[in-house]
Amino acid sequence: MASQTEAAVRPTTKKEKTTINPLKSNVVVGSLLPVTLIIIWEMASRGGFVEPHLLPAPTTVLEEVITMAQEGELWGHIWITLYRVFAGFLLGTGAAILLGAATGYIKIVERVLDPMLQALRAIPSLAWVPLFILWLGIGETSKITLVAVGVFFPVYLNLTSGIQGVDRKLIEVGRMYHFTALQQIKRIILPASLPSFLVGLRSGLSLGWMFVVAAELLGASEGLGYLMVFGQNTSAPELVIASILLFAIFGKITDEILKRIQTRTLKWQDNMENAS
Amino acid sequence: MLAVEKVSRIFQGGKAGFKNVNLSLEKGEVVGVLGTSGCGKSTLLRVLSGLDENFEGEIKTEANDPNQAFGMMFQEPRLMPWLNVWENIVFGTGKKDKKQEAFELMKTVGLEGFENHYPKDLSGGMAQRAAIARSLLIRPEILLLDEPFSALDAFTKMQLQDLLLDIFEKHQTTTLLVTHDIDEALYLCDRVIIMRGQPGRIESQITVEAKRPRKRGDSYLAELKQDVLKELDFTKE
Numbered sequence: 001m002a003s004q005t006e007a008a009v010r011p012t013t014k015k016e017k018t019t020i021n022p023l024k025s026n027v028v029v030g031s032l033l034p035v036t037l038i039i040i041w042e043m044a045s046r047g048g049f050v051e052p053h054l055l056p057a058p059t060t061v062l063e064e065v066i067t068m069a070q071e072g073e074l075w076g077h078i079w080i081t082l083y084r085v086f087a088g089f090l091l092g093t094g095a096a097i098l099l100g101a102a103t104g105y106i107k108i109v110e111r112v113l114d115p116m117l118q119a120l121r122a123i124p125s126l127a128w129v130p131l132f133i134l135w136l137g138i139g140e141t142s143k144i145t146l147v148a149v150g151v152f153f154p155v156y157l158n159l160t161s162g163i164q165g166v167d168r169k170l171i172e173v174g175r176m177y178h179f180t181a182l183q184q185i186k187r188i189i190l191p192a193s194l195p196s197f198l199v200g201l202r203s204g205l206s207l208g209w210m211f212v213v214a215a216e217l218l219g220a221s222e223g224l225g226y227l228m229v230f231g232q233n234t235s236a237p238e239l240v241i242a243s244i245l246l247f248a249i250f251g252k253i254t255d256e257i258l259k260r261i262q263t264r265t266l267k268w269q270d271n272m273e274n275a276s
Numbered sequence: 277m278l279a280v281e282k283v284s285r286i287f288q289g290g291k292a293g294f295k296n297v298n299l300s301l302e303k304g305e306v307v308g309v310l311g312t313s314g315c316g317k318s319t320l321l322r323v324l325s326g327l328d329e330n331f332e333g334e335i336k337t338e339a340n341d342p343n344q345a346f347g348m349m350f351q352e353p354r355l356m357p358w359l360n361v362w363e364n365i366v367f368g369t370g371k372k373d374k375k376q377e378a379f380e381l382m383k384t385v386g387l388e389g390f391e392n393h394y395p396k397d398l399s400g401g402m403a404q405r406a407a408i409a410r411s412l413l414i415r416p417e418i419l420l421l422d423e424p425f426s427a428l429d430a431f432t433k434m435q436l437q438d439l440l441l442d443i444f445e446k447h448q449t450t451t452l453l454v455t456h457d458i459d460e461a462l463y464l465c466d467r468v469i470i471m472r473g474q475p476g477r478i479e480s481q482i483t484v485e486a487k488r489p490r491k492r493g494d495s496y497l498a499e500l501k502q503d504v505l506k507e508l509d510f511t512k513e
Binding site for chain 2: 170174176187267
């Protein structure tokens, strides 16, 4: 039944399907399940099977988003959240590159630094919030710092293990050419640890999104996370769902950007994805 | 060209490595080192190439630039997977003026047209060809080959052995070839050194008088092979 409705609702994609092989297009295959679920949800709401004050129909959520966008208030929230994520991401990645490279290359730094960082990693993200607010105030600094903490650990861990996992056999090739330490790093260790580093960036980014929600839920007057709290307090589930949706969309977009960079820079890798 | 005097490298409590090795190579000479596994022949190459610095004894070369004294080719191609064939071949030169020479070498090893391929797209033989070109580009005084073809199939192996012969002819490279393939050693080398024991010692030397290129089925080589097997204790009475 659901698939019948789908065919009726989306005649245009149906046409596309015939021109580009539908089973090979990831977009089409990937959207099948969510689209079906949304249609079921919409029908359930219209039919009165779910309470609208708990779960409003997708169209209601969409209307809410469009109204907010037209009134202009939405952009400010999106902008500030994006700003926090990116600033935190850059800060966290920068710190992770410095410390991760140092622990990866230099044995003594690893022995001094790594145990402490591993211990800090065990602290749940939300536990930082009160401390950061106390230290840095409730302004942007504390939120960006929290995001940076979230981004830091995955990037740091992946970079360190990437560097330590570089094939000794390749390093020996460099030694045969009497490379200096700097040349070894630049020409062998860095490119060889790039795959692991990029994996770290992607999981760092997703943690960054998670931490920005935490930061905004707990003390913000702007941002998508604040919008969720506001929706909760004013009993407006469409606002909460709309925020979740926007988080999903921006999270997906930013991850897709990193993923494209990853595939492009790692096309030399001999793995399943590059198999032709 | 190369003089190795009383060089020892022993590890694992005296059970591995080699002991008291004396060896000298003339310019342009191709010398093979044969031995059963564990006799320290690969370790010998690692010591000569400078990858293993914990040895006793003396190694002398006539090379002006010690950085260019040795070029090493490993059992595996060891190409950088993130570089294409061309970039891999010029890897380690750093200079741009080697371009013409690199191109020539690429032609010699038969990789023309594969410049832009990544190592993942190469067959084992092609990857090893690229590795040969890479190790020759720096024009080492002495080329060290560590079982370079042991991972390849029989036919590719023969092709690459002939390629090496061409290169010896063309560049007059002084070469030390470590192998466990007796036929390969007799086919390629002027002189074959046989190592035995744990830690390994030089047991004996066999000079191959026949001129290169030799025939693979040569009866003279077959006789020498019998001698080598006897030295290695593999013949049954």
